[in-house]
Amino acid sequence: NSVLSWQRTAFHFQPEQNWMNDPNGPEPKRLVADQRSDRREPAETRRRPDPGPLFYKGWYHFFYQYNPNAAVWGDIVWGHAVSKDLIHWVHLPIAMVADQWYDANGVWTGSATFLDDGSLVMLYTGSTDKSVQVQNLAYPEDLNDPLLLKWVKYSGNPVLVPPPGILPKDFRDPTTAWKTSDGKWRITIGSKINKTGISLVYDTIDFKTYEKHDTLLHKVPNTGMWECVDFYPVSKTAINGLDTSVNGPNVKHIVKASMDDTRFDHYAVGTYFDSNGTWIPDDPTIDVGMSASLRYDYGKFYASKTFYDQNKGRRILWSWIGESDSEAADVQKGWSSLQGIPRTVVLDTKTGKNLVQWPVEEIKSLRLSSKQFDMEVGPGSVVPVDVNTATQLDIEAEFEIKKETLDKILGDSSVVAEAEEFSCQKSGGSTVRGALGPFGFSVLADKSLSEQTPVYFYVAKGKDSKLKAFFCTDTSRSTFANDVVKPIYGSSVPVLEGEKLTMRILVDHSIVEGFAQGGRTCITSRVYPTKAIYGAAKLFVFNNAIDATVTASFKVWQMNSAFIHPYSEEAVRA
Numbered sequence: 128n129s130v131l132s133w134q135r136t137a138f139h140f141q142p143e144q145n146w147m148n149d150p151n152g153p154e155p156k157r158l159v160a161d162q163r164s165d166r167r168e169p170a171e172t173r174r175r176p177d178p179g180p181l182f183y184k185g186w187y188h189f190f191y192q193y194n195p196n197a198a199v200w201g202d203i204v205w206g207h208a209v210s211k212d213l214i215h216w217v218h219l220p221i222a223m224v225a226d227q228w229y230d231a232n233g234v235w236t237g238s239a240t241f242l243d244d245g246s247l248v249m250l251y252t253g254s255t256d257k258s259v260q261v262q263n264l265a266y267p268e269d270l271n272d273p274l275l276l277k278w279v280k281y282s283g284n285p286v287l288v289p290p291p292g293i294l295p296k297d298f299r300d301p302t303t304a305w306k307t308s309d310g311k312w313r314i315t316i317g318s319k320i321n322k323t324g325i326s327l328v329y330d331t332i333d334f335k336t337y338e339k340h341d342t343l344l345h346k347v348p349n350t351g352m353w354e355c356v357d358f359y360p361v362s363k364t365a366i367n368g369l370d371t372s373v374n375g376p377n378v379k380h381i382v383k384a385s386m387d388d389t390r391f392d393h394y395a396v397g398t399y400f401d402s403n404g405t406w407i408p409d410d411p412t413i414d415v416g417m418s419a420s421l422r423y424d425y426g427k428f429y430a431s432k433t434f435y436d437q438n439k440g441r442r443i444l445w446s447w448i449g450e451s452d453s454e455a456a457d458v459q460k461g462w463s464s465l466q467g468i469p470r471t472v473v474l475d476t477k478t479g480k481n482l483v484q485w486p487v488e489e490i491k492s493l494r495l496s497s498k499q500f501d502m503e504v505g506p507g508s509v510v511p512v513d514v515n516t517a518t519q520l521d522i523e524a525e526f527e528i529k530k531e532t533l534d535k536i537l538g539d540s541s542v543v544a545e546a547e548e549f550s551c552q553k554s555g556g557s558t559v560r561g562a563l564g565p566f567g568f569s570v571l572a573d574k575s576l577s578e579q580t581p582v583y584f585y586v587a588k589g590k591d592s593k594l595k596a597f598f599c600t601d602t603s604r605s606t607f608a609n610d611v612v613k614p615i616y617g618s619s620v621p622v623l624e625g626e627k628l629t630m631r632i633l634v635d636h637s638i639v640e641g642f643a644q645g646g647r648t649c650i651t652s653r654v655y656p657t658k659a660i661y662g663a664a665k666l667f668v669f670n671n672a673i674d675a676t677v678t679a680s681f682k683v684w685q686m687n688s689a690f691i692h693p694y695s696e697e698a699v700r701a
């Protein structure tokens with residue numbers, strides 16, 4: 128029906144049909160059936176051109192967890208596609224299928240590593256004929272083939288089996304390898320012991336035999352199974368990305384784990400010790416997976432993986448974005464899940480404490496006509512933004528609260544500080560009014576706003592009398608459909624002295640990606656309007672503050688669709 132067909136995206140990567148999950152070099156996991164509202168799987172990758180996606184002989188390669196037979200998780204193989212620019216894609220034949228005893232129950236998530244001679248190895252998790260998780264080695268059959276169409280599985284597989292003390296179903300998703308100072312390769316693999324999430328470490332010379340460390344890369348109690356661990360360096364000073372083996376005094380290291388229990392991707396910034404392969408967080412109170420710790424994204428976003436793009440000297444983050452509707456709806460649509468727009472990821476050199484993520488620059492090639500708007504939005508107002516259809520948009524906006532109001536609220540000791548009490552999830556969504564917010568955009572709204580998805584800032588006074596900002600997306604009124612999970616998402620976002628409040632929003636049919644303050648806090652949501660579709664989808668700017676007038680300055684681009692072609696000789700002719 129036309130409501131369901133409208134939901135298919137126009138510039139996000141999706142297989143032609145059926146189920147997709149983790150970017151691979153990613154890996155697999157349990158069955159859909161025992162998965163609550165949560166039909167998702169993660170993945171990861173890294174180092175040189177990392178797996179997951181990787182750049183090889185002029186093409187970006189994207190491998191992903193794929194079910195060729197249905198729009199639900201199961202029968203997992205490695206889907207494969209190539210692109211020149213991370214935006215337009217050509218689907219390729221399946222790269223690896225479950226044809227060996229050591230991957231009979233699925234070719235799960237893995238990662239690629241570029242060796243010194245420019246060749247490539249892939250390590251992936253196989254779920255064996257007995258559902259034991261083991262690590263396997265594969266490599267391209269023909270390194271002269273820029274499309275890397277054929278993959279050969281090493282005859283000595285599996286190369287790693289669960290070590291003593293690790294349960295057979297808790298050993299998966301090998302990372303991209305990085306170099307140790309004595310010239311060996313090192314990988315880490317997520318697991319758990321009781322309720323403690325851990326990351327095991329192995330050294331290898333040839334990817335066939337491995338030496339296990341007695342120490343772990345890291346562990347955090349009460350976080351459960353760590354899936355799709357990612358580990359990579361970021362520069363403290365430069366805005367370029369770093370290849371996975373880079374280390375030195377100006378380098379911090381990120382540990383990311385996809386938390387199987389909560390289905391969130393958590394990371395922390397810390398220090399890596401090459402001598403023994405361990406890592407410690409800069410701030411132990413926000414360690415990986417702790418409730419106060421950082422997340423790549425506060426919406427729907429899991430099993431992500433980074434890779435170093437040697438073509439442009441940047442690190443890119445890919446993520447599996449699952450559905451928030453029902454499995455029955457997915458079966459009816461014939462597809463489930465998509466990949467987020469790839470993001471460049473760097474350390475926030477201004478705060479030194481968090482990453483910043485931003486859609487890859489290539490996305491700008493899809494921008495069509497634009498319109499600039501500059502307006503004052505008074506307390507309690509909703510203003511339609513005249514942009515014709517609003518189903519494929521890129522919005523960049525700056526907001527400023529009138530200085531008089533701000534000074535009055537922050538300076539008046541009788542105005543109670545409320546920021547410490549606020550949370551996007553628990554404080555009631557975009558209709559709850561405070562002195563200084565919420566304000567932002569309602570996307571995918573129908574004319575009467577009976578369906579709408581507000582993406583907004585909430586700003587409040589903190590106990591130190593300074594302004595604190597939150598970035599939220601409220602999907603609670605996004606659809607009349609009753610088979611959809613409709614959370615209010617979000618988190619705090621650092622706003623530094625002299626900075627305006629800025630946001631960027633990408634809208635593509637059923638996905639909305641929001642980036643606040645240059646990508647310090649990000650929220651991806653899936654929305655399934657029933658009325659605000661096709662020409663009836665509108666954009667509004669709103670200000671629900673009680674006291675503050677805000678100045679809104681923003682530009683809205685209509686976005687073109689990407690070409691995502693079936694495989695043919697012609698489609699891959701460079």
Ligand code: DQQ
Nearest residue numbers: 154155156168169235236
């Ligand atoms: N997905 C893969 C696993 C991984 C999980 C299976 C994460 O390797 O742990 O499809 O989503």
